[in-house]
Amino acid sequence: MATLLRAALRPLRPPPGHRGPAADVLLRGARHGAGQLYPEHIPTSLLQKVLLAAGSAGMALYDPYRHDMVAVLGETTGLHALKVLRDQMKRDPEGAQILQERPRILLSTLDLDKLHSLPEGSLGQEYLRFLDVNRVSPDTRAPTRFVDDEELAYVIQRYREVHDMLHTLLGMPTNMLGEIVVKWFEAVQTGLPMCILGALFGPIRLHTQGLQVLVSELIPWAVQNGRRAPCVFNLYYERRWEQPLRALREELGITDPPMLVRALA
C-alpha cells in the first residue's frame, strides 16, 4: 500500500541521475526547477494528473469558456495518444521535418503581409479569412505545462496550433457546433482522450436543432473524412500557404461539408 502511494506521488519522470526522492519530497513535490524539462513545464505526480484530469473535465463541462481547462485535460490524459501521433509523424518525411524544425504558428512567425497578398482561394488567404470572420488569433493558445516529455510537449502544442488550420480545412466556424465537428474529426485522427470526451460530451450544450443536424449529417461526414484522410499533422502548413485550399482538400480526400455552418454574426 505504501509503495503504491509512493508511486502515485512521484513525479512521473524523475530527472536523470535522480537517486530517488525522500519521503519528504514525495509528499511535498520536487524542489523548484528540479525535473523541469522545458520553460513552462510543471512536473506533476500521477495523483495530481488524475485530480487535474477529473477537475478540468468537470470544469470544462460546467463552463465551456474555460478553454484552459480543455487544454489541461488534453495534457494530462494524452500521453499515450501523443506518443502514437509523434511516431506517426516520425515515419512521414514531411512530419519528420516538422518534428525536427518545430515550426510555430504565431502572429510573430506569420508573415501577414505575404499572406494577404496571396491569391484568393489559397490556404493562406482562407486561413486569414477564417481568423478574421471568427475574430480569433493564433496567439491565444496557452503553452504546454503538464506533459512530462519535451518532444511530446511540442507535439501537443503543434496539435493546438494546427486546430485552427483544421477549422479552415473543414470549413467550420468557431461556434459550439463547429468546434464539435472539428473535435469529431480530431478524435478519429488522433485518438486523444480530450478530443473523444469533447466530441461525446460537447453536444450536451447544444440545442435540439443543432443536435439533430449534428448527429444526422455533420458527425458522419466528419468521421468519414477523418478516417479517409492521412494524418493531417504531417502537413507542413507553413510551406503550403500558396496551395489552393480546394487542391489541398482533394489531396487529403476531404469533401465539402454537407451544409454551410455559419459563424455567429
Added chain:
Amino acid sequence: MAAPRSCALWSYCGRRWSRLMRCCELPGLRSSWPGGPLGARQLSQEKQATETHFGFETVSEEEKGGKVYHVFESVAKKYDVMNDMMSLGIHRIWKDLLLWKMRPFPGTQLLDVAGGTGLAWVLGDAEELPFDDDKFDVYTIAFGIRNVTHIDQALQEAHRVLKPGGRFLCLEFSQVNNPLISRLYDLYSFQVIPVLGEVIAGDWKSYQYLVESIRQFPPQEEFKEMIEDAGFEKVTYESLTSGIVAIHSGFKL
C-alpha cells in the same frame, strides 16, 4: 479578513484586496498619501541586497515584495471562493475564533492589516504603517504576516501603533503537532491545493507559493519569541486544528 457585522465601530479596518499593495516596499505610493492628520513618516532609505525565501525559491529581498504582490493580484478575484474550497469553509471558523478571542466592543479602535475583502480601507505598508504612535486598541493580522518580507519590522510597527494596554492578535498558519496529521496535511497541501488553484482559478503557481510559504513560516514557539522581541508582553498562543493554524496574542504594556 471580512469584517463581521456584530462589531459597531471600525476605524481603518480592512483592505480592498485587488487594488492594494499589501506588504511591499512602495516608496512611490507614500507621496500620494494626504499626510496631515496622521503625521508625516520618513521613508526608510536603506535596502539590503540580501536573500530571502519566496515559498521554496530563493529570491532577493527586493524582489520578494513585488512577487508577493503579483501572487495576490492574481488570486484576488477568486480569493473568497478559493479559501472556502481549500479549507472546506473552516477558515471562517478560525476567523470567528479570532474575533471571539478579541471580544471587541463599540468604540474599539481596531486595525486589521492585510484585510483582504474587508470594508473601509486604507492603503499602506505593514513594515511602515501610515499611522501615528499609540493609536489603536487592537491590531489584528490574519493570514497576512507570513507574506511580509521583514516580519520583525511588521511586529515593531504593530507595537508602535498600539496604545499602551493594546493587544496584538495574529491568526496564521503554523506547525502541525501530530506526525500523522502532518503527513496528511502535507499530502493535501502539495498534491491537492495547486490542482484546486488551477481548476478553479486557472492559477497553479500562486497556490504552489501559498503552500510553500506556509512551510517557511516559523513554528509557534519561535514566532512567540519574535513577538516578544518586538516588545510585546504576556505573549501566548493557541493552536487550532492540530496546529494547522495558531492565534498568537501579545500586549503592549
